[in-house]
Amino acid sequence: MSSATTRTPYLRLDSDRVVRNIQRLRDQLAPLGVPLRPHLKTAKSVEVARLLFDGGTGPITVSTLAEAEGFAAAGCTEILYAVGITPAKLPDVVALRRSGVDLVVLLDSVIQAEAVAAVSNESGVRIPALIEINCDDHRGGVEPDSPELIAIARALSDGGEVRGVMTHAGESYFCYTEAELVKAAENERSVAVRAAESLRDKGFEAPVVSVGSTPTAHFARDLTGVTEIRAGNFVFFDLVMAGIGVCTVDDLALSVVTTVIGHRPDQGWILTDAGWMATSRDRGTARQAVDQGYGLVCAEGGEVIADLLMTDASQEHGILSLREGSSRELPELPVGTRLRILPNHACATAAQHASYQLATGETWPRITGW
Amino acid sequence: MSSATTRTPYLRLDSDRVVRNIQRLRDQLAPLGVPLRPHLKTAKSVEVARLLFDGGTGPITVSTLAEAEGFAAAGCTEILYAVGITPAKLPDVVALRRSGVDLVVLLDSVIQAEAVAAVSNESGVRIPALIEINCDDHRGGVEPDSPELIAIARALSDGGEVRGVMTHAGESYFCYTEAELVKAAENERSVAVRAAESLRDKGFEAPVVSVGSTPTAHFARDLTGVTEIRAGNFVFFDLVMAGIGVCTVDDLALSVVTTVIGHRPDQGWILTDAGWMATSRDRGTARQAVDQGYGLVCAEGGEVIADLLMTDASQEHGILSLREGSSRELPELPVGTRLRILPNHACATAAQHASYQLATGETWPRITGW
Numbered sequence: 001m002s003s004a005t006t007r008t009p010y011l012r013l014d015s016d017r018v019v020r021n022i023q024r025l026r027d028q029l030a031p032l033g034v035p036l037r038p039h040l041k042t043a044k045s046v047e048v049a050r051l052l053f054d055g056g057t058g059p060i061t062v063s064t065l066a067e068a069e070g071f072a073a074a075g076c077t078e079i080l081y082a083v084g085i086t087p088a089k090l091p092d093v094v095a096l097r098r099s100g101v102d103l104v105v106l107l108d109s110v111i112q113a114e115a116v117a118a119v120s121n122e123s124g125v126r127i128p129a130l131i132e133i134n135c136d137d138h139r140g141g142v143e144p145d146s147p148e149l150i151a152i153a154r155a156l157s158d159g160g161e162v163r164g165v166m167t168h169a170g171e172s173y174f175c176y177t178e179a180e181l182v183k184a185a186e187n188e189r190s191v192a193v194r195a196a197e198s199l200r201d202k203g204f205e206a207p208v209v210s211v212g213s214t215p216t217a218h219f220a221r222d223l224t225g226v227t228e229i230r231a232g233n234f235v236f237f238d239l240v241m242a243g244i245g246v247c248t249v250d251d252l253a254l255s256v257v258t259t260v261i262g263h264r265p266d267q268g269w270i271l272t273d274a275g276w277m278a279t280s281r282d283r284g285t286a287r288q289a290v291d292q293g294y295g296l297v298c299a300e301g302g303e304v305i306a307d308l309l310m311t312d313a314s315q316e317h318g319i320l321s322l323r324e325g326s327s328r329e330l331p332e333l334p335v336g337t338r339l340r341i342l343p344n345h346a347c348a349t350a351a352q353h354a355s356y357q358l359a360t361g362e363t364w365p366r367i368t369g370w
Numbered sequence: 371m372s373s374a375t376t377r378t379p380y381l382r383l384d385s386d387r388v389v390r391n392i393q394r395l396r397d398q399l400a401p402l403g404v405p406l407r408p409h410l411k412t413a414k415s416v417e418v419a420r421l422l423f424d425g426g427t428g429p430i431t432v433s434t435l436a437e438a439e440g441f442a443a444a445g446c447t448e449i450l451y452a453v454g455i456t457p458a459k460l461p462d463v464v465a466l467r468r469s470g471v472d473l474v475v476l477l478d479s480v481i482q483a484e485a486v487a488a489v490s491n492e493s494g495v496r497i498p499a500l501i502e503i504n505c506d507d508h509r510g511g512v513e514p515d516s517p518e519l520i521a522i523a524r525a526l527s528d529g530g531e532v533r534g535v536m537t538h539a540g541e542s543y544f545c546y547t548e549a550e551l552v553k554a555a556e557n558e559r560s561v562a563v564r565a566a567e568s569l570r571d572k573g574f575e576a577p578v579v580s581v582g583s584t585p586t587a588h589f590a591r592d593l594t595g596v597t598e599i600r601a602g603n604f605v606f607f608d609l610v611m612a613g614i615g616v617c618t619v620d621d622l623a624l625s626v627v628t629t630v631i632g633h634r635p636d637q638g639w640i641l642t643d644a645g646w647m648a649t650s651r652d653r654g655t656a657r658q659a660v661d662q663g664y665g666l667v668c669a670e671g672g673e674v675i676a677d678l679l680m681t682d683a684s685q686e687h688g689i690l691s692l693r694e695g696s697s698r699e700l701p702e703l704p705v706g707t708r709l710r711i712l713p714n715h716a717c718a719t720a721a722q723h724a725s726y727q728l729a730t731g732e733t734w735p736r737i738t739g740w
Contacts, residue, residue, distance in 0.1 A: 007740050064686060083631070083687065086378065088375070111705045140634060261482075261510070264510060273456055277721055280650075281653070282651045315717055316434060317453065335457070348651060351722070368724060
């Protein structure tokens with residue numbers, strides 16, 4: 001089906017922008033000498049993974065076992081499952097490792113480490129784990145110098161493998177200057193390296209030091225001691241990333257294509273057939289300097305329409321109106337006009353769709369579920 | 371797979387609560403003498419549709435053509451597609467009508483009416499439409515006494531069929547007292563009936579007068595002149611509906627089952643494996659008197675854990691903490707503990723999942739996409 005006749009709303013992917021975004025991060029990381037282990041939780045697409053590796057298969061990071069299984073089926077053999085492991089999921093981890101995948105899990109407690117060690121011993125399949133380190137109080141993780149870190153490594157090594165440490169600079173999503181971003185990247189690096197050194201001081205090899213988010217990956221100046229960078233959002237980028245200053249609106253590779261279905265001139269509204277079911281409820285720019293509503297509106301060709309936002313949404317209705325304070329006139333967009341909405345948060349918007357539609361007519365499926 | 375071993379997070383459906391919720395609305399509407407045309411945009415499930423009709427198939431309301439096609443394939447023959455029609459979708463409407471489905475579309479402009487009439491004439495398949503009426507400025511629709519309403523009916527009748535009128539009391543989601551809800555229901559009824567009378571005064575038959583939302587359906591005291599009630603959320607209910615006072619927390623039929631994956635006692639956090647990917651980003655209770663965060667937390671058996679909320683979410687991480695101002699202690703919930711999250715908005719949370727898991731072990735699929 002050509003994109004001109006694809007039923008709206010649908011998720012459009014500009015693969016040339018993906019290629020450009022990947023190249024930009026490669027260029028940024030090359031002089032720092034650290035390889036990417038991209039997080040595929042944003043794209044959840046085998047075809048996007050192939051773009052990341054010029055047709056190769058990894059190493060990659062995932063956020064669900066369904067992703068691990070899906071990418072393993074597509075030939076990926078080096079996978080980090082970067083959400084704290086639930087002990088009940090370990091039999092599925094064993095099954096994936098038995099199939100030839102070097103699947104690494106994440107944990108930050110002795111109870112999880114004991115479970116990994118026990119399942120390793122019972123199954124005869126030694127499960128490697130990274131220990132999650134807290135670097136800025138945005139999620140889980142233990143402190144880099146804590147006795148708890150060593151206790152976890154001890155419990156883990158009793159059957160499992162202490163593969164190393166991982167941290168995530170959640171704070172970087174709240175940075176708005178280059179100086180803040182550079183600082184967040186350096187904090188992430190130094191905390192992770194300190195944790196690895198704590199482990200090595202106690203005799204654990206801990207070869208992996210894994211850091212990264214899309215903002216810190218783009219603003220890291222020094223990655224000494226780091227062995228891999230996890231970033232994921234950068235393949236598509238979004239308005240939140242543009243608001244932080246990691247990209248420009250021209251870099252955004254995802255958009256929701258929608259059709260005008262009505263007008264309420266008395267309210268200053270244009271109604272469309274893309275509601276929150278198509279864009280998600282994510283309002284990530286609401287806390288930024290420029291609130292973009294549910295997204296910026298573009299013509300079908302991709303040109304941003306000045307001051308027009310998707311300002312409200314019900315399940316299958318979008319409301320477009322002028323940005324507060326705009327002195328422009330509401331543009332004339334008759335019923336039937338196709339538009340594109342640039343999303344606040346690519347991970348969330350993509351998750352509302354089963355596949356990506358490309359300008360070429362190709363459909364790239366997404367891995368869904370858990 | 372038994373629910374005890376289903377990988378978390380997953381969407382649990384308590385079908386006994388669905389049955390009870392359906393019976394309650396039937397009991398409310400029976401003395402008013404108006405049949406239901408339930409909106410299946412919430413459930414998107416053939417099995418839930420069967421519960422609504424004691425094994426029968428309709429009439430129903432849908433929000434996408436994918437739902438219309440899915441329910442038609444399951445034997446539903448009376449379907450209202452209650453989102454303003456995009457002219458480009460009319461060939462698919464014709465195809466469904468040719469297959470024997472009485473598919474009715476919605477519109478609120480002369481341009482849409484002309485498109486429906488033209489496609490009806492070209493195809494030889496007369497397409498019926500309801501005209502959308504504005505009753506409280508929350509979405510599209512024309513005024514019930516406007517010349518525009520008559521102009522739309524004239525354009526439509528030149529090939530298509532003026533099946534009647536439809537309105538939706540969006541304001542009812544912002545009502546918080548019985549008196550306000552009764553008033554919103556009466557406003558919805560009176561505006562729709564007035565519009566139908568405007569059409570009949572000009573010689574259009576307009577047999578259908580369609581109103582309803584979950585709040586107004588439960589608080590209507592008189593439905594004189596109304597021919598059908600569209601409500602959909604009531605099959606599951608949610609915290610937003612409980613906050614409005616349409617149901618109690620004990621009526622909520624949907625929950626996200628999740629597992630504890632960590633603790634940050636220094637922050638007062640319990641971490642789980644259900645983030646916004648599993649619950650949606652919907653924060654519908656944020657504007658209500660009691661903000662429930664991303665949802666109330668229950669034990670695996672369904673008992674609400676006092677003052678514990680899912681207060682924050684990243685893609686695959688949930689953060690549970692005590693309600694602000696609570697004097698309780700954070701409960702002891704070790705890693706591996708299964709919990710349930712009651713959602714703010716059933717429509718949005720269900721949309722994050724491909725299927726419902728029942729306590730019986732059954733899996734009920736959802737219709738997805740557009």
